[in-house]
Amino acid sequence: MPSPQTEPNASVPAPETSAGYTLVSAQIQDVHEAIAKLDLGKKCFDRFWQSVIALDETYRRLSGTDFPGDETERAIAAKALGESSTEASITDLLSLAGRQHEALLNARDLNLLPPEEALRATIANLEKLGIFVVRDNDAIFVETAHAAGICRGDGEGVPPPQYQPRVEQLILELQSCGIYKEDLIVRVGSVRANMIRTLPYIIIEIPGIDREIAVCNQIGEVTFIARTIFGPNFYTSHTKSELKENPRISSVAYRDRSTWISEIKDLLFVPGDDIRRIDVRDIENLRTAIKAQQGMSVEHWVTMTKVEKLNYRVPQTEMGLKALATRMEVHGNPLGSQKFHLQLAQKIFGESEIINSALLKISQHEQDFQLSG
Numbered sequence: 001m002p003s004p005q006t007e008p009n010a011s012v013p014a015p016e017t018s019a020g021y022t023l024v025s026a027q028i029q030d031v032h033e034a035i036a037k038l039d040l041g042k043k044c045f046d047r048f049w050q051s052v053i054a055l056d057e058t059y060r061r062l063s064g065t066d067f068p069g070d071e072t073e074r075a076i077a078a079k080a081l082g083e084s085s086t087e088a089s090i091t092d093l094l095s096l097a098g099r100q101h102e103a104l105l106n107a108r109d110l111n112l113l114p115p116e117e118a119l120r121a122t123i124a125n126l127e128k129l130g131i132f133v134v135r136d137n138d139a140i141f142v143e144t145a146h147a148a149g150i151c152r153g154d155g156e157g158v159p160p161p162q163y164q165p166r167v168e169q170l171i172l173e174l175q176s177c178g179i180y181k182e183d184l185i186v187r188v189g190s191v192r193a194n195m196i197r198t199l200p201y202i203i204i205e206i207p208g209i210d211r212e213i214a215v216c217n218q219i220g221e222v223t224f225i226a227r228t229i230f231g232p233n234f235y236t237s238h239t240k241s242e243l244k245e246n247p248r249i250s251s252v253a254y255r256d257r258s259t260w261i262s263e264i265k266d267l268l269f270v271p272g273d274d275i276r277r278i279d280v281r282d283i284e285n286l287r288t289a290i291k292a293q294q295g296m297s298v299e300h301w302v303t304m305t306k307v308e309k310l311n312y313r314v315p316q317t318e319m320g321l322k323a324l325a326t327r328m329e330v331h332g333n334p335l336g337s338q339k340f341h342l343q344l345a346q347k348i349f350g351e352s353e354i355i356n357s358a359l360l361k362i363s364q365h366e367q368d369f370q371l372s373g
Contacts (some may be wrong), residue, residue, distance in 0.1 A: 020062050024080035027055040028088055035097045040104060040129055040171065040181040048097060056090050101175075104129060105168040115163040115199055119217060122168060123188055131171070131181045132281050133188060141189035141201035141235040142214055142224070142243065161198045162219040166254065170204065170215060173261045177268070178275050183208050185280050187232055197221065203235055207283060208276040211268050214243070223252045223260070225267040231350015276329065283328065287348050289315045298352050301345045309335055338362060 034048040059073045060066055068076070070089040077088030087096050105125050110118040127133050171184065185207070189200035199218040206212070207229065214224040214235060222240070227248045235243075243249050250267050254260045290296060293315055304312070312321050319327070321334045321344065328347040332340035339362050345355050 020058065021076070021080040024055070024058055024062070024076055027051065027058055028077060028081070028085075028093075031055055031093050032087075032096075035093070035100050038097065038100055038104065040131070040175065042180040042182065045175055045180060052090065052093060055093075059090065101172060105165070105172065110165045110168070111163045113163065115161045115218065118163040118165075119199055122165065122217070125168075126171075126186060129181060131184055131186055132284065133186045134284065135188050136232055137190050139187075139189045139232060139236050140192065140195075141187075141203055141232070142216075143236075143239045144195070144197070163199070163217055164219050164254065166215050166217050166223070166260075167202050167204070169257055169261065170213065170264065173265075177265060179206060179208070183275070183278070183280065185284055189235075201235065203232060205229060205280075206268075207278045207280055209268065209273065213264065213268075219254075223254065223264065225250045225252060225264060227267070229346070229350055231352075234350055234352075278329065283347075286314060286324065286327065289317075290348055298345065298349045298354050301349070302342065302354055302358055304341070309341065 031048070031051045034044070034051045037044050038048060059068050059076060062076050063072050065072075070091050073089035074085065074092075078084045081088070086092060106121065110121060113121065123133060123135075167186070171181070174180075174184075183206055185205040187203040187205065189202065191197055191200050197216070197218060199216055199221075201214050201216045201221075204213040204215065210227075210229055212226040212229055214226070216223075224243050226246075227250075238246075244251050252260060252263045252267070309321055313319060314324055321341070325332065325334050325340060325344050328344060330340055330344045330347060332343070334341035334344045339359065342355050342359050342362070346352075349355070
């Protein structure tokens with residue numbers, strides 16, 4: 001909350017009625033209850049801020065100023081509660097919420113554990129909080145090279161890996177941008193025994209803004225921000241060097257938390273863009289069911305005939321392509337347009353050269369048609 005350069009005198013003017021102090025007492029309790037229920041979800045986050053704003057408005061009214069300051073607010077709270085409190089001013093309560101928020105993922109203490117154990121604790125915490133975690137145990141995201149990796153040997157001369165709770169920090173900080181736990185799909189990859197990197201990359205997909213973040217909690221590893229949804233197969237088939245060369249992917253080095261978060265936010269968000277609220281579990285379940293179909297592949301999807309499109313149903317449902325497109329937020333009918341059929345493929349399989357090439361041909365054909373007209 002904003003505060004003046006010099007705090008006003010802490011004396012409390014008489015309220016219009018004693019009901020003002022009764023209200024303060026109830027509102028402070030409401031804020032504390034909201035803090036206790038913070039869980040990285042939008043509903044609890046909104047409730048917390050609504051309770052803080054209500055208390056702030058009451059403090060302003062009782063103090064007779066727009067900027068009461070901590071001491072004045074604590075004095076009002078002391079009269080309302082019948083005792084002094086160091087967790088009653090707006091600044092106090094925001095600080096308390098910050099500590100509670102940080103503690104949700106134990107981000108302060110995880111770096112004291114062995115790296116592999118810390119990562120297991122992180123994933124367990126994410127799942128406990130209701131974040132949608134997909135464990136791709138056979139997937140090696142972000143290879144160092146096309147080869148099978150570099151052998152660790154006896155480890156002589158190689159510093160031991162150090163854990164840094166980047167995934168935790170990122171998920172916590174995204175809330176300030178309106179991205180909550182229900183907006184995320186967190187894919188946890190794996191590593192091979194002969195890789196120097198001992199911790200896997202984790203792909204954080206944010207379908208509501210069509211962005212992906214590839215992040216590793218091992219110190220020394222770069223973070224990648226993709227301005228589209230490439231999908232997990234993309235990250236298993238591309239190396240670090242290839243990701244750095246991709247024009248739709250930016251890399252961010254971790255120098256300090258504040259700078260790292262700031263650079264990531266700048267890359268994730270475009271001014272004016274809305275965050276779409278999407279049922280990420282529903283989308284991922286549909287993707288999984290479709291990909292598991294016998295004979296299903298990107299190649300097959302792209303070359304489906306009109307009859308196949310008309311007869312297609314998502315496994316174990318009566319959902320056809322038109323209904324599927326609506327659920328996947330494709331704004332067009334894939335039955336009547338190959339372009340929308342391919343856009344639906346991107347939502348299911350992620351970006352691929354096959355889909356992009358087919359879309360490019362359609363775009364070129366449309367341009368040629370316009371020129372000829």
